[in-house]
Amino acid sequence: MARDQYTYRQDVKVMTLEGDTPDGGEYREVFDVTFDDKGHKVKNVVFAPQPTLQRIMMTEEDFDDIENRLPFVLTSDEIGEYDILYVGQQKQDELNTYVFDIAPKQIVGKKRYFQGRIWVDNHDFQIVETYGKPVPDIRKKKGQENLFPKFTTWREQIDGQYWFPTYTRAEDTLKFSMGDVQIRDIIKYTNYRRFGSKSRILYEGKEVEKTAPKDQQPVEPPKPQ
Numbered sequence: 001m002a003r004d005q006y007t008y009r010q011d012v013k014v015m016t017l018e019g020d021t022p023d024g025g026e027y028r029e030v031f032d033v034t035f036d037d038k039g040h041k042v043k044n045v046v047f048a049p050q051p052t053l054q055r056i057m058m059t060e061e062d063f064d065d066i067e068n069r070l071p072f073v074l075t076s077d078e079i080g081e082y083d084i085l086y087v088g089q090q091k092q093d094e095l096n097t098y099v100f101d102i103a104p105k106q107i108v109g110k111k112r113y114f115q116g117r118i119w120v121d122n123h124d125f126q127i128v129e130t131y132g133k134p135v136p137d138i139r140k141k142k143g144q145e146n147l148f149p150k151f152t153t154w155r156e157q158i159d160g161q162y163w164f165p166t167y168t169r170a171e172d173t174l175k176f177s178m179g180d181v182q183i184r185d186i187i188k189y190t191n192y193r194r195f196g197s198k199s200r201i202l203y204e205g206k207e208v209e210k211t212a213p214k215d216q217q218p219v220e221p222p223k224p225q
Contacts, residue, residue, distance in 0.1 A: 001073060001075060002162045003071075003073070003162070003164055004041070005194060005195055005196065006158070006164070006192045006193060006194055006195060007032065007033055007034045007035065007191070007192070007193045007195050008032070008033050008164075008189055008190065008191055008192045008193070009030065009031070009032050009033075009046075009189070009190045009191045010030070010031055010032075010033060010187065010188070010189055011029075011030045011187065011188040011189075011190070012027070012028065012029045012030070012031075012066055012185075012187050013026065013027070013028050013185070013186045013187070014026065014027040014028075014053070014058065014062075014183065014184075014185050015027075015053075015183065015184050015185075016053060016054075016055050016056060016181060016182065016183055016184075017182040017183065017184055018182070019182075022184070023055075024052060025052050025053040025054050025055060025056075026051065026052050026053065027051040027052075027053050027058050028047070028048070028049055028051075029045065029047070029048045030045070030046050030047035030048070031043050031044060031045045031046060031048075032044045032046060032191075034195075035195050039195075055181050056174070056181055056183065059146050061112060061134075061138065061146055061148070062146075062148075064112060065112065065134040065148060066187065068112075069112060069113075069114050069134040070134075070151055070153055070165070070168045070170075070185075070187060071153060071164075071165035071168070071189065072114045072118070072127070072130050072132075072153065073127060074102065074114075074118070074127070081104055081105060081108075081113070082102045082103065082104055082105060082113075083102065083103050083104075083105055084100050084101075084102050085100060085101045085102070086098065086099075086100055087099040087100060087101055087117070089122070090119065092119050092128060092129055095119075095121055095122075095128055096121075096122045096123075097119040097120055097121055097122060097128060097129075098119070098120045098122055099117065099118075099119055099120075100117065100118050100120065101116070101117050102114070102115070102116065102117075102118060102132075103115045104135065107135070107136050112134055112135070112136075113134070113135050113136075114130070114132055114133075114134060114135070115132050115133060115134075115135045116130060116131050116132010116133060116150075117130070117131045117132060118130050121163065124161070124163065126155075126162070126163040127155065127163065128154075128155045128163050129152070129153065129154055129155060130151075130152065130153045131150070131151070131152045131153075132150065132151070133148055133149060133150045133151065133172075134148045135148070142177045142178070143177065143178060145176050145177060147174040147175070147176065148174075149170040149171070149172035149174060149183055149185060150170060150172050151168055151169065151170035151172075151185065152168070152169055152170075153165050153167070153168040154166060154167045154168075158192045159192075159194065164189065164192055165189050166188070166189050166190070167186075167187070167188055167189070168185065168186070168187040168188075168189075169184075169185065169186055169187075170183070170184065170185035171183070171184045171185075
């Protein structure tokens with residue numbers, strides 16, 4: 001996946017609300033995603049004040065969703081795990097897109113999935129917007145529930161070819177058995193930079209143009225009848 005070849009900064013803010021007003025409960029973390037000298041992805045935290053959340057707590061599933069479900073990409077390895085329904089065509093801002101509803105065919109073990117709608121650019125066949133939620137919600141017993149909000153992630157074109165997530169917003173009411181909790185998540189992705197050393201490939205004394213790796217194409221557009 002092309003995004004795995006880029007460094008970037010991620011700014012995560014999760015807050016609880018009373019009506020439309022933040023009530024003072026907040027989780028905040030800013031970190032840079034970089035690579036070590038062996039090419040392994042590394043998370044470097046640059047800002048992480050003490051959380052003040054009182055009515056909810058951040059869980060392992062929340063952090064996994066922030067990293068993998070909110071910036072959702074449907075890779076060729078995962079496409080077989082989902083039911084994909086073509087909805088139609090729609091103009092999103094200045095883009096012409098194909099619209100698909102997707103849902104996991106089945107929930108396997110503790111694996112987490114995305115369920116919702118994706119908009120795919122009709123030129124590059126890359127996801128440019130997603131709306132939905134991570135699934136499944138986890139309900140063990142009263143007072144031990146882990147619920148997840150609906151979210152929208154918008155993407156922008158990076159380096160003239162890849163559509164990467166740049167902004168995620170979730171605003172939802174989580175209906176716990178002990179009472180409803182309104183939450184708002186805002187996640188920003190900035191400073192995308194291609195990772196790797198600069199090099200030239202020579203063949204018989206001439207430089208060979210390198211082909212940039214293509215991002216995974218999530219779905220094929222429908223064929224005309």
